[in-house]
Amino acid sequence: MRELEYDGIIIGGGPNGLTTAGYLSKAGLKVAVLERRYEIGGGLATENLTLPGLLIDSHAIYHMMVEYAPPLKDFELDKKYDLEWIYPDPQIVMPFQDGSHLALYQDINRSYESIKVFSKKDADAFLDFAKWSQECMDLFLAPASYANPMPSLEQAAKLYAHPVTRRDDELTGYTPKQIVDQMFENDRVRALFLYLATMWGLDYDLEGLGYLVPLMINRAWHFRLCKGGSHHIAHLLAKYISSNGSRVITGCMIDRILVENGEAKGVVLEDGTVIKARQFVCSAINPHQTFFDLVGEKHIDPDLAGRLRQWQYSDTSFFNVHTALYDAPRFTVAEKNPELANSLMFVVGYESEDDLVKHFKASKKGLLYDGGFNCCFPSLHDPIRVHRHASSEVKHIGLMSMECAPYHLKDGGPLAWNRVRRDYAERMKATLAKYAPNMTADNVAWDYIGTPLDTENKFPDMKNGCFKQGAYLPLQMGYFRPNEYCSQHDTPIKKLYLGGACTHSGGMVTYGPGYNAANKIAEDLGIAKWWPEPDCVTVAKKANLL
Numbered sequence: 001m002r003e004l005e006y007d008g009i010i011i012g013g014g015p016n017g018l019t020t021a022g023y024l025s026k027a028g029l030k031v032a033v034l035e036r037r038y039e040i041g042g043g044l045a046t047e048n049l050t051l052p053g054l055l056i057d058s059h060a061i062y063h064m065m066v067e068y069a070p071p072l073k074d075f076e077l078d079k080k081y082d083l084e085w086i087y088p089d090p091q092i093v094m095p096f097q098d099g100s101h102l103a104l105y106q107d108i109n110r111s112y113e114s115i116k117v118f119s120k121k122d123a124d125a126f127l128d129f130a131k132w133s134q135e136c137m138d139l140f141l142a143p144a145s146y147a148n149p150m151p152s153l154e155q156a157a158k159l160y161a162h163p164v165t166r167r168d169d170e171l172t173g174y175t176p177k178q179i180v181d182q183m184f185e186n187d188r189v190r191a192l193f194l195y196l197a198t199m200w201g202l203d204y205d206l207e208g209l210g211y212l213v214p215l216m217i218n219r220a221w222h223f224r225l226c227k228g229g230s231h232h233i234a235h236l237l238a239k240y241i242s243s244n245g246s247r248v249i250t251g252c253m254i255d256r257i258l259v260e261n262g263e264a265k266g267v268v269l270e271d272g273t274v275i276k277a278r279q280f281v282c283s284a285i286n287p288h289q290t291f292f293d294l295v296g297e298k299h300i301d302p303d304l305a306g307r308l309r310q311w312q313y314s315d316t317s318f319f320n321v322h323t324a325l326y327d328a329p330r331f332t333v334a335e336k337n338p339e340l341a342n343s344l345m346f347v348v349g350y351e352s353e354d355d356l357v358k359h360f361k362a363s364k365k366g367l368l369y370d371g372g373f374n375c376c377f378p379s380l381h382d383p384i385r386v387h388r389h390a391s392s393e394v395k396h397i398g399l400m401s402m403e404c405a406p407y408h409l410k411d412g413g414p415l416a417w418n419r420v421r422r423d424y425a426e427r428m429k430a431t432l433a434k435y436a437p438n439m440t441a442d443n444v445a446w447d448y449i450g451t452p453l454d455t456e457n458k459f460p461d462m463k464n465g466c467f468k469q470g471a472y473l474p475l476q477m478g479y480f481r482p483n484e485y486c487s488q489h490d491t492p493i494k495k496l497y498l499g500g501a502c503t504h505s506g507g508m509v510t511y512g513p514g515y516n517a518a519n520k521i522a523e524d525l526g527i528a529k530w531w532p533e534p535d536c537v538t539v540a541k542k543a544n545l546l
């Protein structure tokens with residue numbers, strides 16, 4: 001490593017770390033992103049996990065904030081480079097064993113018709129909810145992701161005072177299940193919407209975060225795929241950073257953050273290399289790694305250390321099976337309605353809301369349950385995902401993704417995953433074959449299984465496989481994410497910032513934490529921001545919601 005001093009150091013080259021680096025590099029700072037792995041991108045990973053030439057999104061696949069995320073617009077990744085989004089329609093199909101199905105489309109009126117087959121009352125409730133949730137997204141839920149949080153009571157008062165967001169505030173005290181059950185009467189409609197409300201890790205019976213349910217459900221007809229695979233975004237972010245004079249350095253094993261007189265001064269690598277930071281260090285990994293592993297407890301105030309000890313990771317995460325397929329799936333429901341075969345996502349294995357609740361309950365006990373999951377066949381929408389010799393018999397790739405798999409198995413703990421993964425994957429395949437009968441062993445050329453333990457091993461910041469670097473709990477969100485000392489992205493250690501999913505606005509690829517960290521660092525350093533405030537944030541501020 002030749003250059004040993006930068007204006008700023010960013011630890012972790014996931015979507016958030018890369019976002020912070022992009023903004024600050026273009027602002028003229030010389031920044032180094034230090035990534036532990038030999039590949040950047042964190043959850044933005046596209047890998048040859050099964051067979052050569054098959055581009056598998058091993059982590060983030062569904063991009064949910066494309067219309068809002070500031071860096072996608074500010075960095076002009078579509079205009080300057082070749083970022084392209086794919087927006088399949090229908091977005092979600094939930095087939096049932098009796099041949100019926102529910103479908104959600106880009107056009108909410110088409111979703112209305114699908115729900116109406118099950119219940120006119122539920123279809124009306126959906127339409128009302130869909131229109132209101134869009135208003136609430138535009139006015140508060142999206143802009144709040146790209147602005148730093150305020151104390152919860154203050155925020156609640158603002159939400160309550162506005163006619164659009166009052167309804168969102170009123171949901172806060174309810175569990176996702178209560179909200180869904182109040183809205184819908186039909187069991188299958190409830191099953192679909194409870195799945196959507198909880199698929200990103202909101203506990204079905206958790207009170208206090210009900211205000212997030214409209215966000216989770218609304219996103220379910222706005223998912224995009226990234227052409228060529230999610231890693232392409234990381235690749236373009238890195239190009240953008242380099243073209244602005246900064247660096248992304250892989251294979252960095254960091255021993256500690258240098259702290260002198262209460263101020264972050266750089267990092268020391270495991271081989272003894274010292275990399276100094278003239279102006280800031282921003283850590284985009286989890287709070288335990290940052291403070292306990294890298295800063296060291298002697299530099300931390302006991303109050304902060306106490307709050308850090310309370311930080312919790314989710315106890316459930318992804319169990320994913322990726323397949324290389326000879327043939328595209330042939331879902332029974334698509335026989336009469338071929339359009340359904342092009343759905344982005346299929347949610348299978350839940351015939352009722354109770355099926356889903358039983359799955360959650362079993363997972364919480366550490367049991368492997370034959371529940372449902374979602375599936376996606378990216379090559380149907382993005383043929384480049386299978387770029388093999390023309391004579392190759394493998395034509396498609398598939399994903400089966402269960403988000404509520406236990407990390408800690410009752411029988412044997414996390415390490416037991418290595419024993420049970422194959423059997424559990426085969427059970428999942430058997431479930432899928434009930435809905436798409438050609439998805440038998442004969443159709444699968446090869447597969448790859450990813451467990452919650454694998455996620456933790458690959459990304460230490462995702463402890464317990466927790467893909468949000470910390471669970472969604474009332475005392476771990478908004479002003480408390482990761483705690484009241486660090487929620488504005490600065491920390492009690494001078495010049496040390498946090499910017500990963502453990503900070504506001506939380507997990508998934510929203511770029512919110514990285515964007516908010518960049519804003520805070522620029523403000524503290526007195527740097528003129530070259531980027532405009534997002535329009536939605538300006539509107540939300542005018543409405544006195546932020």
Ligand SMILES: Cc1cc2nc3c(=O)[nH]c(=O)nc-3n(C[C@H](O)[C@H](O)[C@H](O)COP(=O)(O)OP(=O)(O)OC[C@H]3O[C@@H](n4cnc5c(N)ncnc54)[C@H](O)[C@@H]3O)c2cc1C
Nearest residue numbers: 012014015016036042043059060061062467500501508509
């Ligand atoms: C299986 C799976 C599927 C997912 N699917 C989706 C999806 O469809 N849509 C979606 O929006 N989100 C999805 N997510 C979640 C999403 O990937 C994460 O929430 C997101 O990547 C968090 O971004 P981040 O930059 O904060 O952290 P990360 O993406 O975890 O990036 C952190 C980076 O820091 C590096 N690092 C860790 N420790 C150190 C260290 N000590 N020193 C230096 N570097 C370090 C890691 O290697 C990693 O590259 C999924 C996650 C998983 C695991």
